[in-house]
Amino acid sequence: MSIRARVIANFRASVALQLEGEAEIVKAHALRSVPLLVAGDLVLCEFDAGVLRVVALEPRESVLERADRRSVKPLAANLTHLGIVSANPPGIDTLLIDQFCVAAHRAGVGALIIFNKCDLQNEEEQLRSRRVLDVYRSIGYPAVAIDTKSDDGMQPLLDELEGRAFTLVGASGVGKSSIIQRLLPDKELRVGAVSAATGFGSHTTSVTFWYELPDGGAIIDSPGVRQYSVAHLAPNMVRSGYHELARAAESCRFGNCTHTVEPGCGVQHALAEGTVARWRYDNYLKLAAQ
Ligand SMILES: Nc1nc2c(ncn2[C@@H]2O[C@H](COP(=O)(O)OP(=O)(O)OP(=O)(O)O)[C@@H](O)[C@H]2O)c(=O)[nH]1
Ligand SMILES: [Mg+2]
Ligand SMILES: [Zn+2]
Incomplete structure (x- = not known):
């Protein structure tokens, strides 16, 4: 008889699973035929x-992928x-934020822009x-400014969580694990349970880790990255991942417009009008050239 389970983390030598309907974490090995x-x-x-x-x-239902030089690998599902x-x-690295916006578009999931450590500003x-958050909001992304240190600093994020499964991504040291610590005061217990079951150390931020939230949603911690390459994606995917550029491009005179030198370019028009932010466009050019 088969049992359904959720993968909490993959340590390569083994995986940590939560069996359906049970709180306990168990260790398992995957058959060779399993991806x-x-x-x-x-x-x-x-x-x-x-x-x-x-x-x-x-x-x-969805998968976030990451490419290195050799292959494209899943990161969270x-x-x-x-x-x-x-x-x-x-x-604040808006190029990295934009890369992840494209990644969300590619994965078919929503994106939430989170600025943390507001207490230091x-x-x-x-x-x-x-101003930067307002640009993302104008494109259609919810955007919140939070901190994990003050009593009510997390409230804007709490309002966004409701029943969703968020994967936290970003550079190292931005506070992903601290955010999860604030959401889940028993985080260390859970990490400890996984360590005990699998025999792997408790330094969980080196692996991607699924935490169930009490209200039915989930939050996934992932190791910090410096870059998220979009080079493995078709140029068309990068273009359509810039939602406001894609909207402005609908009025370009030429179907294959690169939005750089062509006459009658809707994107250039939007830049001149100020309805597309110059730094988003500059980031787009960098990614399109990859
Ligand atoms: N002042 C301040 N410091 C914070 C805040 N959030 C996190 N920190 C600190 O920032 C440092 C890094 O936090 P982490 O939560 O480990 O960052 P991370 O994104 O998980 O980093 P990686 O696991 O390396 O990717 C820690 O020293 C935290 O205490 C915040 O809102 N305000
Ligand atoms: Mg971390
Ligand atoms: Zn154009």
């Missing part, structure tokens, strides 16, 4: 001579949103952040 498993995957398992084996992967976290320090920095 690479990631946090969030739903799987079927069977006991084989007292050992738990993953025998099948259920179809994924069955997410409904990317939570794109930035903070200063280490610094002076008035001038707050103003600058607000």
Whole structure:
């Protein structure tokens, strides 16, 4: 008889699973025929001579992928949103945010822009952040400014969570794990349970990790990255991932317009009007050239 389970984390040598309807975390190995498993995957398992084996992967509702030089690999599955976290320090990197916006578009999931560590910002920095957040809002992305240190600093994020499955992504040190700590005061207990079951150390931020939220949603922690390459994506995917550019491009005179030198370009027109932000366009050109 097979048992359904959720993949909490994949440690390569084994996976940590939560069996359906049970709180306990168990360790399992996947059959060779099962594709690479990631946090969030739903799987079927069977006991084989007292050992738990993953025998099948259920179809994924969504998958976030990441490319390195050699291949494209899944990073997390069955997410409904990317939570794109930035903070200063280490610094707000809008190119990285845009790369993740394209990734969300590619994965068919929503994106939420999160600026963390607001408690560290002076008035001038707050103003600058607000301008950037307003641009993302005008494109259609919800955007929140939070901090994990003050009592009510998390409230704007709490309002966005309701029943969704967020994968937190962003540079190292922006506060992804701190956000999850605030959402789940028993986080260390859960991490400890996974360590105890799998025998792997408790330094969980080196792996992607699925945390069920009490109200039915979930939040997924992932290791920090410096870059999220979109080079493996078709140029068309990058273009359509810039929603406001794609909208402005509908009025370009030429169907194959590159939005750089052509006459009658809707994007150039929108830039001149100020309805498309110059820095978003500059980021787009950088990504389109990859
Ligand atoms: N002042 C301030 N510091 C914060 C805030 N959130 C996180 N930090 C600090 O920032 C540092 C990095 O936080 P982490 O949560 O480990 O960052 P991360 O994004 O998980 O980093 P990686 O796991 O390396 O990707 C820690 O020292 C936190 O205490 C915040 O809202 N305000
Ligand atoms: Mg972390
Ligand atoms: Zn154009």
